[in-house]
Amino acid sequence: MFRRDREPSRRPVEDVDLDSLLALVAETRGYAFEFARDGSYVLLSDSAAADGDGAELVVRLTGLRREAGRRAREDWPMLVSEHLAHAVATAGERLDVCDLEQAGPLLRTRVEAVDEVADLTRVVGRHLNADLVELLTVGSRAVRPEEAGCWPVPTAQALDLAVANVRREERLGVEGIELSGTPVTRLTGMSPSSATHLRWLGDYLPVPSDGVLVVLPDPYTLLLHPVDGIGVVRAIERLRVHAVRTGGLSSQVYWWHEGRLTLIKADIVLQSGQTRLVVAPPPEFARVLARLAV
Template structure:
């Protein structure tokens, strides 16, 4: 900004124009003067106040108001007590931001008063303000920032560009053809000519928070038309500030609200495990590289047993990846990968004795003895159980179901329904009364409703994570026809969720495959030529001996 001496000179130049009894903020004028030589300041000041004199002073007809009104965001501090008294319709929409109606004139913009609103009608004015705002032209650019995060930047000459944040989902659809996800977006409106947002779809949200914070601070200082240096969460039509400003020290910190923080934790873990279609970039065809990674992870366990979780995650990805070229799991290398994943999952949660892990082509790694120190990773436990079910490992299923629910429920990255689902499965395999199983299944269903979700995207829950629950419901009801129909739907939803993705987890619907394996073993007429459900695992023809845990 200006130096103290420059600011004093600007105030002196503006003083003669301030004798009209009005308080004229000089912030935008200061931004304009900053970029030109000081000998041109007098003409800039004169032109600035000439535009103010030409500005509308009111009295437009209702038709004129409706034709040119726009919804607009202003910084809260711009709403002086005098203005607030004449604009009772205005409302604070988030920390630091106030919503008003503004009239776009040929040379200036006038903020509407209560009298203007009454003349045109509040509802009619609101509809016109929205429609006119959506017609404001903008430039669109995608910007990469630190990490994997990408921002959508909207900018333009109009002073209303940033105000599109009021209707961000509609603006995003208009620009990109896609609405915002149910999880919303992070957004900044540093000045009136710019907004930038990041749709919240995966673990890159963590990078986006920090990147947007820096982006907003820089653009807010550069101006003109400074609006807010804060980072906001746009969610369900509202804006919530993540930025906390200490009024004494003027320092900034980021404090996401609890709901967003839980969502961020959930997305990061889902992302790292390759469970999200939006984030997955790994190629299922990279079996050689994945085999090497898994083998190296196992080899390091003798000296670093804490890496068992990472080794298991790698083995799960490898098992899925093999099914790209071998969708039926007919080959021995595919079986070896699945068996290794079973061994590592069991060892991670229940411990085990030393044993060999085969990864094909005479590649063998020694899994050392491990103690039972289960991590608080609920979905990894589900992976381990699903794998044990598919590979018909009755002893390992029993051992996994002895893992304390209290340990798994400490996982703060999952929604409540995940813990209820684990409780349901443990009760079922431990042969507790069926009434108890049904009660826990109902708790799973009730807590998986869209309005109850706080950690996982609705699309992921509906199309992927909930499907085993729906199948289990049909399984314990012994309804063969309903199970077959639900299985077909579950596999179709799996395919729709992943689309054309080549990510490893796109290749197999692990949860539905596990439920289908139980049904097959219980005499249900389960088809074995289904997509995303390897036939030779489902019908047991590929199942071989796995060293005991």
């Protein structure tokens, strides 16, 4: 390790610039620092450490460097500051999320509304559609991009590992209920990963070739209705009204078909003192409705 390079640096200029920023932020926070010669980590120590009484903290930098490479330079100060702050805040944790061997068995998924995620660039996940995102989690929190950047696998593979963990660890409860006379199936789990189970929905109920309607009142629950007859129009209304009343994860109705979750745009409007549902289905679902109506 070294405090300052004693030889002209052969490392990429981006790494040198990032190190300078890391050093500045560390000093601002009151830490002394030493970088590993290969730049893979920085050792932080507080003022008491010099007397043998203070704490030292190893902060991994591999994932941070990868994330910085994907971001504009004007984002670097905030990225570095957040990375060091997070490392300090989690210093007492036994789990090192940067170590996939440790973190892998604990990886899970959680679905959130896109509008509820403060900054999508600071989490790891993938969109289920324009409204919903499936986040990669460890324990109760979302994985940060610079943590996933430490792993020897791409994030898509890490998400697949999390999905496999969800399937192995939990089976949802299945219950038939009615919404104003319309039968629906309710799937309920103990973890906020219920929407992940859409991938193997056939394990829980018969899935028609035209798929199922889905609402997600909360991360633990799915409400489903088969797309198997023109009665699906009434089901859209019942599910949409229920989703609005619960005010949970999403107030929308979706169509799960061939591995995709598609929004069925349905607006509740007040007209002449009466409440009406105005449905504007996507073209593919509209063709299904037209066929079912014959």
